[in-house]
Amino acid sequence: MADVLSQNEIDALLKxxxxxxxxxxxxxxxxxxxxxxxxxxRPAKFSxxxxxxxxxxxxxxxxxxxxxxxxxxxxxxxxxxxNSEAVTxxxxxxxxxxPVLLGIVNFAPLNGNVIIELASNLGFxxxxxxxxGLGDPLEKSRxxxxxxxxxxxxxxxxLVDLLREPWKNVVEIHPRLERIETNSQFAQIIxxxxxxxxxxxxxxxxxxxxxxxxxxPFMTLEDIMDKLNTKYWFSTMQEKDEESYDEFxxxxxxxxxxxIKALLGKSTVSVMDFINLQVGDIIKLDTMVDDELxxxxxxxxxxxxxxxxxxxxxAVKVTEIIREE
Numbered sequence: 001m002a003d004v005l006s007q008n009e010i011d012a013l014l015k016x017x018x019x020x021x022x023x024x025x026x027x028x029x030x031x032x033x034x035x036x037x038x039x040x041x042r043p044a045k046f047s048x049x050x051x052x053x054x055x056x057x058x059x060x061x062x063x064x065x066x067x068x069x070x071x072x073x074x075x076x077x078x079x080x081x082x083n084s085e086a087v088t089x090x091x092x093x094x095x096x097x098x099p100v101l102l103g104i105v106n107f108a109p110l111n112g113n114v115i116i117e118l119a120s121n122l123g124f125x126x127x128x129x130x131x132x133g134l135g136d137p138l139e140k141s142r143x144x145x146x147x148x149x150x151x152x153x154x155x156x157x158x159l160v161d162l163l164r165e166p167w168k169n170v171v172e173i174h175p176r177l178e179r180i181e182t183n184s185q186f187a188q189i190i191x192x193x194x195x196x197x198x199x200x201x202x203x204x205x206x207x208x209x210x211x212x213x214x215x216x217p218f219m220t221l222e223d224i225m226d227k228l229n230t231k232y233w234f235s236t237m238q239e240k241d242e243e244s245y246d247e248f249x250x251x252x253x254x255x256x257x258x259x260i261k262a263l264l265g266k267s268t269v270s271v272m273d274f275i276n277l278q279v280g281d282i283i284k285l286d287t288m289v290d291d292e293l294x295x296x297x298x299x300x301x302x303x304x305x306x307x308x309x310x311x312x313x314x315a316v317k318v319t320e321i322i323r324e325e
């Protein structure tokens with residue numbers, strides 16, 4: 001409700017109007033209120049913040065796929081998140097072609113399922129590579145055979161297992177591949193009018209490029225929508241970062257390969273003697289036969305050992321561990 005003017009304020013206003021200090025048109029102009037259309041058929045359940053957080057999660061997922069899949073396909077794999085958007089499930093399902101590769105994923109402990117759609121050309125390239133081929137797609141699309149679906153089921157299972165780590169900062173999930181569908185009509189996991197978030201990911205396996213779409217229904221993410229923001233995501237990540245970073249360093253150190261050598265002894269010879277060395281010549285070392293040998297790890301003496309043999313090869317038996325203290 002507008003404020004009620006007092007008599008003194010009314011008199012002052014009339015005086016300003018009569019003197020020309022105040023223009024009547026200025027009083028008539030009221031601030032225009034911007035009205036935003038709201039489509040009740042497409043309720044805005046996913047904000048830009050939610051979609052951006054999903055992109056961050058699946059960028060992490062893409063890095064895991066890029067580093068893990070070459071071990072199975074023996075080819076370079078590049079994965080990049082292209083974009084994310086909120087649409088109705090009917091728009092997503094109507095855009096699917098037949099045949100199509102749809103992995104129905106149980107997103108426990110969250111309610112409902114998630115769909116991973118993989119382009120058919122990528123599916124045939126994976127099959128060709130897994131069965132010993134060069135990883136080339138088919139020229140003409142066709143239905144997938146039962147054997148081919150069994151091969152792809154293994155790949156989808158690996159994809160689903162890689163989802164665990166990226167979602168750790170939001171919720172601890174235990175995803176499980178329920179089935180693979182090649183017909184979109186058999187993948188009606190929610191009502192056609194329900195809102196979903198789609199994360200589109202570009203996948204390149206060697207020279208074959210295609211898209212992978214991840215369909216995330218609102219009803220599945222509803223319980224954790226307040227956690228799908230970058231502030232919460234980064235704060236949780238920082239809490240766990242120190243511990244996970246220590247584990248990563250320890251794992252990397254454990255896998256590092258370090259040269260080990262056992263030194264039989266040392267000797268000094270002149271350049272002339274070295275030039276004239278012949279097969280059968282004897283070089284006298286500064287150690288005795290029964291002396292313990294120095295075993296170097298890198299350039300540091302870490303063990304004492306006795307020479308010997310094992311399985312028809314030269315070997316040493318460690319007798320003492322040399323510690324820094």
